[in-house]
Amino acid sequence: MQHFSIETQSLIKKICKGKTHMKLTIGTLANGETNFSLFGANGEELPYENHGYEIGSMTKTFVGIMLAKYIHEGKMSLDDPISKYIDGLDASKYYPTLKRLVTHTSGYGGFPTSWDRAKTVLQYIFKGSANGGKLPFDMNLEQMTEMLRESAVEDKDYPWKYSNFGIGVLGYAIGVVSGKGYWDTMNDFCKNELGLTQTVTGNSPNKILSGYDRKNRNIGNWVWGNDFYAPAGDLHSTAADILTYARINMNEEMPYLAMAHKKYTDLSKEYDQGLGWLQDANDHNIIYGMGGTGAFSSFLAVDKQKKVACTFFSNYLLVDGPLTFGKSILRYLQES
Secondary structure, three states: OOOOOHHHHHHHHHHHOOOOOOOEEEEEEEOOEEEEEEEOHHHOEEOOOOOEEEOHHHHHHHHHHHHHHHHHOOOOOOOOEHHHOOOOOOOOOOOOEHHHHHOOOOOOOOOOOOOHHHHHHHHHHHOOOOHHHEOOOOOOHHHHHHHHHHOOOOOOOOOOOOOHHHHHHHHHHHHHHHOOHHHHHHHHHHHHHOOOOOOEOOOOOOOOOOEEOOOOOEEEOOEOOOOOOHHHOOOEEEHHHHHHHHHHHHOOOOOOHHHHHOOOEEOOOOEEEOOOOEEEOOEEEEEEEEEEOOOOEEEEEEEOOOOEEEEEEEOEOOOOOHHHHHHHHHHHHHHO
């Protein structure tokens, strides 16, 4: 049985309160050992099972390190404009670089503001409505290219602005370079490069939990299909796989990982931005990945210096306090 601080125990009860179907998994890595706990309704500890969860925007860390791999191999460059990888764009017009896409400084938001239809739909998607588990919009290459043509941005580093659209474009570019498309490329990367057998894209079969809303209604899972936005958050995984992923990053076991963990731009007083990863602004040895879908929340923190990591997943979207909760687990590991 894992031990947690009084603060973490209190937060577990608060997070689980009233959530009839809650499956809250917590995993920790310390002293080279992994430990897992599972909690249910009102914070009751349950016999552990290695459940699968949607990991949402934690997917962006995978996209970031895959980009770093391709740069390390000389197949891409952070300074490449996206027009290098997408046919049909005006070569004389400015389009953002890969660096600006991956660091959310391209000037794109979650969607290009010039496309009102996308704005309406994507606000719906990414504010947490699962619509019975199905995404209400499936963007194809033609629509993506149209959005890029209509979006006027300048050749400069814009202030940090979270952009699912930008990561979608980046994922498409990686798929072009691999010659296999984003989905097959990501699945191959997770399985054969990282050794993660339970981490797969949203268009691949995998046993994962159903998600629930605040009224304890089963709203299933997001069905991505071939949605262009998939690189922004379509992976699902298990705590066991994610702690393996944490160890790989903690020890920088591949030569390109240090590149992904570097600071590339400021985000806030607390955080800096790497390639898909967030960093503690006061200690760049501490990196974060986190996310949420219609009915799931995820968190990962890795302290590369102290060699500890923690992760948690829930099959409810935790609107309040997931970062506070995750940091409380990390802090206990750091101080133990």
